[in-house]
Amino acid sequence: MTELSVSAVLCDMDGTLVDSNALVDVMWNEFSSAHGLDPLEVLAFAHGRPSRSTVERYLEDPEEIRHWRDHIHAMETSRFEGVLEIPGAAAFIRALPPDRWALVTSALAGPARGRLAAVGIAEPQVLIGADDVDRGKPDPEGYASAAARLAVDPRECVVFEDTDAGIQAGQAAGCAVVVVGGNRSPATEGLPRVDDMTQVGVRLEGSRIVLTIPETH
Numbered sequence: 001m002t003e004l005s006v007s008a009v010l011c012d013m014d015g016t017l018v019d020s021n022a023l024v025d026v027m028w029n030e031f032s033s034a035h036g037l038d039p040l041e042v043l044a045f046a047h048g049r050p051s052r053s054t055v056e057r058y059l060e061d062p063e064e065i066r067h068w069r070d071h072i073h074a075m076e077t078s079r080f081e082g083v084l085e086i087p088g089a090a091a092f093i094r095a096l097p098p099d100r101w102a103l104v105t106s107a108l109a110g111p112a113r114g115r116l117a118a119v120g121i122a123e124p125q126v127l128i129g130a131d132d133v134d135r136g137k138p139d140p141e142g143y144a145s146a147a148a149r150l151a152v153d154p155r156e157c158v159v160f161e162d163t164d165a166g167i168q169a170g171q172a173a174g175c176a177v178v179v180v181g182g183n184r185s186p187a188t189e190g191l192p193r194v195d196d197m198t199q200v201g202v203r204l205e206g207s208r209i210v211l212t213i214p215e216t217h
Contacts, residue, residue, distance in 0.1 A: 001201075002192050004176060004211045007156035009096055010146050013105040015047075015162035016180045017089040017197070018115045027075050028054070031068060035059070047163050049137060050106045050130035051076070076111035085119035086180070088198030093121050095202035100209060102126035102146035106136055106165075126150055137165040140173035147173065158211065160197075167191070178213060 014020050028046050032039035037058060046054040055068045093101065102124055105112045109129030116123055126149045133141045147154040159170030162180045164187040170177040178200075179193035194200055194213050201212035 001212050002215060004158050004178075004192075004213070005205070005208045006158045006176070006211065007100065007207065007209070008147065008150045008152040008158075009101040009209060009211075010104055010143055010157050010159045010170070010175060011093075011101065012159070012161045012163070012166045012180075013103055013107060013112055013115065015086070016160050017086055017093070017103075017121060018119055019084040019086055020115055023075070023083060027051075027072055031055070031058075031072070047165070049165050051108075052130065053136055073108060073111075076108060083115050083118045085121070087196040088200070089196075090120050092197040092200055092202065093124075096209065097204070098122075098125055100150065100152075102128065102150055104128045104142040104146050104159075104169075106130050137163075138168035138172070140169050143170050143173035143175055147175070160200075164188075178211075 011017055014024070025043070028042050029039045032042045035058060042054065042058065045057060051072045052069055055065055055072070059065045059068065103112065107115070107129060108131050109127055112127060112129050113123050126146055128142045128146050130136055133145065135141045143159060144154055147157050154174040157175045159175045159177045160180050161167045161170055161177055162183055164185055167177050167179065167187045177191055179188045179191050180196065192213050199214055203210050
């Protein structure tokens with residue numbers, strides 16, 4: 001087992017605490033179909049990034065960009081069918097002190113709250129959504145902001161992430177990173193990983209949060 005002793009825990013949402021793949025697939029397949037794009041390419045780019053970054057990557061007309069940003073926002077805000085808990089996520093969050101964990105997501109803050117509620121995870125005191133930052137992942141702004149709002153040095157934080165963009169953001173902020181799920185890429189090499197949150201043990205030692213995870217294979 002590997003142990004990490006930290007002051008705070010920073011979590012991504014989609015793919016880490018919440019499985020919203022069904023909704024994400026519907027959104028980007030619709031977008032791709034409307035513009036004659038390869039949906040697999042669009043999904044690969046979109047994974048872990050704010051939706052506005054993806055829309056702006058593939059569209060140039062300001063009016064169309066505005067339309068699709070609003071349309072995708074509406075879908076994210078109103079559709080929660082098929083949103084599932086990543087195994088162990090709710091229990092993991094309940095084991096953390098409420099004032100020493102934060103959510104940093106590429107989803108907008110409002111939809112993020114809805115997805116957490118849909119899987120029974122209480123809203124954190126610190127939630128950084130795509131609309132709370134100027135630069136989304138892989139920029140470190142979100143994770144740096146979350147650490148600052150928790151009044152913790154980023155180097156005293158661990159980030160749980162599933163995407164390359166999120167991993168790069170956490171590392172650039174100065175945090176330790178644990179990979180969640182099956183993503184294997186150059187960005188994940190040498191990092192501790194778990195299949196899901198059932199594999200993460202939590203115990204409190206004074207002001208420290210001690211996390212135990214299996215050895216990486």
